[in-house]
């Protein structure tokens with residue numbers, strides 16, 4: 001196990017934190033037991049098979065003892081057993097066959113139960129995660145959440161399939177083994193017990209030290225992997241500064257650290273292995289030696305000594321397996337606690353069944369903010385919006401402008417109910433947002449964001465994200481209206497071109513037009529346009545602008561504008577500064593105010 005850790009390079013294998021095993025933690029994780037419930041019959045049958053296979057394992061040394069005893073002309077006291085060597089041999093093979101059969105079903109059943117239960121937990125955790133409020137994601141990194149679903153749940157899965165069974169098996173072998181050792185020879189058992197504490201103590205001390213070094217090595221390795229990750233992510237930067245040699249040196253230095261620690265660990269591991277080999281074989285040798293003395297003096301039969309050695313191997317192996325098994329259970333408890341933490345979070349009112357998320361109440365499109373005060377839950381002390389009020393009639397174009405950090409995107413987030421305002425009210429068609437189903441609002445509001453993210457998939461799938469059951473004709477029509485059709489069919493694979501991380505990279509303007517097509521398919525009553533900050537070239541801008549005009553037709557549009565030239569036609573322009581509305585009116589009205597922020601911002605843009 002230690003060796004695996006030294007050699008492992010993937011962060012997936014990084015050691016999971018362990019939790020204390022106590023009543024409280026056990027109580028907590030019993031929350032996961034409900035996932036086993038649907039499969040309890042299979043689980044129970046698996047348990048019975050496990051008991052059977054462990055108990056039959058204990059029968060073999062006894063059978064061997066009787067067999068060898070008979071071969072030497074010493075019939076056993078077990079009158080229920082056959083008394084010839086061949087018959088006992090056949091019986092042993094018969095039991096072996098049954099044991100293999102039972103083991104097969106035990107493994108098959110446990111894996112089935114664990115896989116099915118884990119798929120249920122994974123599904124529930126994933127669904128829970130994606131329906132948690134935005135605030136939850138503000139405080140956590142994607143990688144950390146991802147590891148809940150992957151590493152943590154895999155640990156739980158391992159525990160159900162292997163560790164649990166292994167513990168039960170080893171406990172049976174340990175208790176049964178020790179009982180049979182005492183029955184076979186009390187004197188030898190006493191001898192054994194006198195050297196055992198020494199080995200256990202040395203094992204614990206060495207083990208702790210080795211584990212610590214393994215962890216250090218792992219941390220160092222993770223550090224060196226960070227160098228690779230950072231460099232590759234910012235490869236453009238590295239090249240532009242001709243810092244390849246610097247990065248190579250940095251990596252080399254951190255690798256040398258890894259090797260140094262690994263070699264230090266190897267000293268301990270080597271020492272430990274040497275010690276264990278000496279003790280283990282020493283103990284066996286000692287038992288056989290002392291046993292032979294007892295045989296010589298007539299106090300013990302040869303077959304008893306043989307059975308004794310076999311049982312002590314069982315007992316030794318069982319004892320040796322406990323530290324790892326215990327650590328595994330600790331990790332599984334830690335993992336369960338972290339998964340349960342997510343499952344216990346309160347999610348948004350969204351159903352896992354699509355039919356329950358259908359629009360129940362239509363929104364015509366008028367929108368009002370009434371004295372909205374808002375601070376992000378993650379930064380409660382900073383008031384981002386301070387008494388914002390405005391009205392948008394159905395079908396109107398409202399532009400929001402203001403310096404960076406004024407709170408424009410925050411308004412968009414509140415319309416979509418990503419967050420709740422601490423004070424004030426948002427009304428749709430004159431009715432408070434809280435009186436609508438959350439899904440009704442999100443289904444009827446669409447956003448074309450600043451930075452359009454495309455999913456790994458085809459262009460067709462990416463557009464259809466706006467309306468999952470759209471027909472191909474509908475999708476093509478939306479793409480045509482969004483001025484996207486021409487560039488899409490320009491690709492050899494047309495609508496089936498794969499985009500996203502591993503596919504074709506689209507330009508900013510092209511991605512915007514895909515987002516517009518998506519929004520067109522969604523056909524919302526209210527539209528939020530978060531204008532891209534980076535300017536497009538004039539041809540691309542014209543195509544996007546044309547598409548936006550079509551998209552905005554007949555809908556209420558909230559335009560978060562960075563370029564004031566695009567919003568002259570807006571019915572109303574709201575000028576925001578430090579979370580407050582400082583001016584509002586049409587372009588003509590605002591531009592007249594020489595002292596106003598709008599005039600100032602326009603002058604700045606004009607200069608550029």
Ligand SMILES: Nc1ncnc2c1ncn2[C@@H]1O[C@H](COP(=O)(O)OP(=O)(O)OP(=O)(O)O)[C@@H](O)[C@H]1O
Pocket residue numbers: 138376378379384402403404405406407408409410411
């Ligand atoms: N998730 C968040 N958690 C905490 N604070 C946030 C969060 N998002 C934004 N803020 C803060 O809220 C304030 C308003 O941000 P917002 O993104 O709404 O501004 P903006 O006007 O859209 O800016 P820009 O024009 O640069 O996009 C900023 O001070 C920002 O730091």
